[in-house]
Each structure stands twice: as C-alpha cells, then as structure tokens.
Amino acid sequence: MPLSQILEKADQQRQIYEETFKNIFAEERKTFQTFDKNGGLKQMQQVESNFLVYQSNKNAEVITEYRNVTKFDGKKLLPDETNSEKFFKDLLQSNSVNEELTKIKFQSSKYDGDLMVSDLTLRQTPVLAEHIRPYFDFKIIGFENNQYLIQYQQIRKSPFVLVNDSESTETRLTMDFGVALPKSFRETNARVRGKLWIDAKTFQICREERELTIQPENTPNPLVVFQVDFEFGKENLAIMVPKKITLVSYLLKLQKKNLIAVKDAELNFEYSDFSSLDVNVKSSGMLEPVIIKKKPKN
16 A cells, blocks of 8 residues: 555544544553663652543633542542542633643642643644645555554654744644753754554554654754653554553753753653543644643742
C-alpha cells in the first residue's frame, strides 16, 4: 500500500480517536524521577489519581484532563484533600474558561513538583493531521507484528510546532512546548521527529515515539529536549487507548560556552482499563495536544 494512503487512513483513525476519547475514566499512576547534574537519580515520587476528561461549563467545546489525586507516595490522602464535590462546586464559580482551566490544572498537578504536564492523552499523533503533515517527511522503515513502522522528520519551520509561544492565535491543532533556554539563546530552530507503529488492518496507532530537538545558532548538532513514548492498547472501546506514556525532559545549560542537554526528569503515566461515563463530553480540535511548561521557581 502506498505511504500516502497509509497516512491518510491513519489520520482518519486519529480523528476517530479524538471523537471517541471522551466520556471515559481510568485510574492513573504517575511516577516522577528527577536527576542531578551527573545523571544520578535525585528523587522519585508517585501520584495516583482518578483520571477523567472534563468538559468546560463555560464552553462545551473545551475539554481537558482532570485528576482527583487519591494517593501520594503510596499514602492515601485525607478525605478533605480528595473532596472532588467541593472542588467542582468551587469550579462553577469561575468567571471564565481560562480561570476554570487554571483551577483544574492546579488541582490536578499540585503534587507534581516542578514539571507540569497535561493533555497528552487528548490528541493522538498530531503529525498526521492534514494541515501539519506537509511540514514533515515520512518514510516506511519496516513491517513487524502486522504493523507498519514509519519514521517522520520535520523538514521546515511550522506555525503548528510552537516553542515558548504564548501569543499564537492559531485555532487549529498545534504541538505546543515550553523550553527553558539560557538567556543568551533565543532562536531555537525547533524540530519534531519520531516513529509510528500503525496497525496494518485497522490503521490505528499502536505506538508513537516523539522527540523535540532544538539547534540554536553555533550549536553543531540538534539537542533533544523532550522525548515522549506513547503505548496504546485495545480494550472494550472502538479505539486503541493509552496504556503507558513515558516522558523524558532535558535541562539545557552552558558548558565551556557550548550548549548541552542533560537528563533532568522522567515521568511515567500508567493507566488501568478505561470505562465509559454516562455524561456527554464534547471534543474540539482547537485544544493544544501537548502542553509542557516549567513552573517558575521562586
């Protein structure tokens, strides 16, 4: 089958995923590991939550991930810390969508430490979207376990791959990253690359490996700043749903006037079987698929 046809069929399945991945919930376990300047393990924490997709009360087209944290490092939280009913009553008092989403992200990530990650599950494989695909080169590099193995590489600057861009007015699907750069560097020459495992029968995504690289001026080789590995599994739903997501972030620093990337943190998200909710949650292609922001340090 021609590569173009494989990509088109996979994009159709991507859209079905976005339409279907709502009204569902699961138990989620997040494991955080941070590393020192030599790459040694500095700290490890674990957060367990009830995970669900939340539909905005202010705008029914806006959805986001909501996590009701139940355990931190294996210890159950006190009832007043996990009172979701109280939280949602407060949420109804929000004056805007932005205020509503800010409250949700704070509530969902208050045990997460310095690195805040959200909405990774909502959008699957953005590079397949029709408006993003022309900025990438795709190649079939293998066929294994009845899956096409496809490599992709961004070949030019794209308005849909955003780095530290809080002023973008783009309403279509984007890939949005936050990267902490030394003050002397501004132009990032950011590029996304990765691999896809596509089921040869259903054309659903079974796995994706994604990397964000930057190459500022006078930097000889691209530096990887984020790696994300998505693993999907089949359940009693019409789509392959997330089973495990692994994200590795790198800290950029100057070493003898050269910019280098040092492993800074690793996050592992693991999910139980997803179940359907009895409420109607509407999805929109407008929400950014990846939001990775470093919290400001005091």
